[in-house]
Amino acid sequence: MSFANYKETIEDGDTVILFLGFDNTLSIRVNKGTTSQTRYGALRHSDLIGVKYGSQINCPKGWLYVLYPTPELWTLNVPHRTQILYSTDISLVTMQLDLKPGSIVLEAGTGSGSLSHAILRTILPTGHLHTFEFHEQRAEIALKEFKTHGVSDYVTAVCRDVCKDGFGVEDDMADAVFLDMPSPWEAIVFASKALKKQGGRICTFSPCIEQVQKSHEVLRENGFEDCSTVECLVRNFDVRTINIPIPCLGGIEDENTMLTNKSESTTENKIKCLENSLQENNELEKQQTDKECKSADNNDTFYSYDLVGRKTKDYFQVKSGVPPTTMPGHTGYLTFASLYL
Structure with a gap:
């Protein structure tokens, strides 16, 4: 198994992803x-070997x-x-750093x-x-994972404090630099040496806006341009x-008839029309509900889940979007800049 290449069948030693449901996945090594053990019971790894990726696997409880x-x-x-x-x-990050096959990234x-x-995945097969x-x-641990995932030939993992010792690479060799550390401004001077001088890109990830302000100051001092934070x-x-449902507001009568009829008669006709319409709609709703309840095999599950409200004789459809009550919030600020010297 390799993140660099795809294969169809599972082999012993592969890392696979178990999809148990929406927002419920699990990674295991075969x-x-x-x-x-999964939420659906025991899963024997021997049952996975030789199976094609994407296959459905039966467990004791699902x-x-x-x-x-x-x-x-x-x-x-x-x-x-x-x-x-x-x-x-x-x-x-991938888009703004302009990463592509062949890119050299720090x-x-x-x-x-x-x-x-x-x-x-983005810089393969000729990048590093x-x-x-x-x-x-x-x-x-990261180096072991890279070897297990079959990408060790495309990555060099080093234990090094770049804020003090720099990157230890040749000057003007990198297409892009990414800094995810508490004090990224301390490594910017080393990044400016390692980056290509005509369009090299840099990105810093900082949770606090004060870190962003300090990074912007040091970026400009070291010749970076087009600084932006998002x-x-x-x-x-x-x-x-x-x-x-489209409401029934009464039948359309002939103009001459409406002029000759008394107001009381017109009101009675409208009330009678509304009563008949409500009764007819209730019957249609009951028949629709009974039909759905009796149908044990519903092939259009997603469509049924998507619909809200019963179908009546006369109705129209609209799309509605409602945001959840809670959602993930702030993670960090991404600061991008280009080097032209």
């Missing part, structure tokens, strides 16, 4: 003879899907040794390796990632299709 790991899925299941960047920020602050896997972590144990947030909406 070892023949081992059993993992079923799950086994998926090939991607950087996005790994971000959701990575063992947290530090706070990580999620796909929302990662996508913006990353200071390996952490749990969430961003590292996304960068590697140099990632630095000042914590020795975290650096060793905050990238996701706002989800629950989108449904709503059925709204």
